[in-house]
Amino acid sequence: MKIIFLSLVIFYSNIFAEEFPQIFGCFCEGGLISGRLIDKNQIVKIDSKKITVTADGDFIFAFGRKYKDSVIISINNVKKKFNVRDKKYKKEIISGLPKRKVEPNKVDLEKIKKDSIKIKKSKKIDDPKRLFNKQFVKPVDGRISGVYGSQRILNSKPRSTHKGIDIAAPIGTKILSPSSGRITLVDDMFFTGKTIILDHGMGLISIFAHLENVNVNVGDFVNTGQVIGSVGMTGRATGPHLHWGVYLEEISVDPMVLLEFSLYN
Numbered sequence: 001m002k003i004i005f006l007s008l009v010i011f012y013s014n015i016f017a018e019e020f021p022q023i024f025g026c027f028c029e030g031g032l033i034s035g036r037l038i039d040k041n042q043i044v045k046i047d048s049k050k051i052t053v054t055a056d057g058d059f060i061f062a063f064g065r066k067y068k069d070s071v072i073i074s075i076n077n078v079k080k081k082f083n084v085r086d087k088k089y090k091k092e093i094i095s096g097l098p099k100r101k102v103e104p105n106k107v108d109l110e111k112i113k114k115d116s117i118k119i120k121k122s123k124k125i126d127d128p129k130r131l132f133n134k135q136f137v138k139p140v141d142g143r144i145s146g147v148y149g150s151q152r153i154l155n156s157k158p159r160s161t162h163k164g165i166d167i168a169a170p171i172g173t174k175i176l177s178p179s180s181g182r183i184t185l186v187d188d189m190f191f192t193g194k195t196i197i198l199d200h201g202m203g204l205i206s207i208f209a210h211l212e213n214v215n216v217n218v219g220d221f222v223n224t225g226q227v228i229g230s231v232g233m234t235g236r237a238t239g240p241h242l243h244w245g246v247y248l249e250e251i252s253v254d255p256m257v258l259l260e261f262s263l264y265n
C-alpha cells in the first residue's frame with residue numbers, strides 16, 4: 001500500500017514538477033523547512049494547515065519536538081509526502097542550582113509571570129519579511145554543553161524540556177548574532193538572566209540567555225556575525241554558557257538544524 005501511494009506521489013510530482021518549489025532545511029523533529037513559491041499566489045498547506053506566505057513567496061514551517069513520521073506539503077493541491085526523522089532525547093540531570101531557581105517563592109513567581117508575558121509578546125512581534133540569511137552561524141565559539149529537547153531534572157525535580165542549545169564558554173566571550181534580524185527585547189529575567197530576543201522575520205526568533213553584558217538595544221538591526229553581547233551565568237545557570245533558543249512562533253526549533261542546513265539558495 002505504501003509503495004502504491006509513494007509511486008502515485010512521484011507520478012503526480014513529476015507532472016507538476018514545475019509547480020513545486022525546492023524545499024530547504026531539515027525534515028526532522030526540531031527541524032525547520034523553508035521554500036519560495038514559483039508563483040506567489042499559490043496556496044501552501046502543510047498537513048492541511050494553511051501556511052502564511054510572504055509578499056516574496058517565502059514560507060517556513062517548524063516540526064517541534066514531537067512530530068509524526070511524515071508530512072504532506074500541498075502547493076495548490078499538488079501534494080508531496082516527506083518523511084520526518086525522529087530524534088532520541090536525552091535525560092539531563094542538573095544539580096547544585098540555588099533552591100529558589102528551581103522552587104521559586106511568591107515574589108519570584110510574580111516576576112516569572114511578568115517575564116513570560118514579555119517573552120510571549122515578543123514571539124508575536126512579527127516582521128512579515130524574511131530577515132534571516134540562508135546560513136546561520138554559531139554564536140559562540142565553545143563546546144555544546146546542552147542539546148535540544150532533553151528532559152531535564154533540576155535538583156531532582158522534573159522540569160520542562162530544554163528548548164535550545166547551551167554553548168559553554170568563559171565569562172566575557174563575545175556572542176555573535178547567528179543571523180540577521182531586529183532586536184525586540186533586552187531585559188533581565190528570573191530564569192534566563194540578561195536576555196536578548198532577536199526577530200529574524202516571518203515569525204522566527206532567537207533568544208539568548210544568561211548574558212554578562214548586552215551590546216544592543218531594542219529596535220537595532222543586527223547583521224550576521226555582529227557582536228550582540230557576552231557570555232555570562234545570570235539567571236538559572238550552574239556555569240558560564242550561552243543558552244540559544246529558536247522559535248517559530250510558539251514552536252521551538254533545534255538551533256543545530258540551522259547551523260547544519262541552509263534555508264534557501
Ligand SMILES: [Zn+2]
Nearest residue numbers: 146165166243
Ligand atoms: Zn539552555
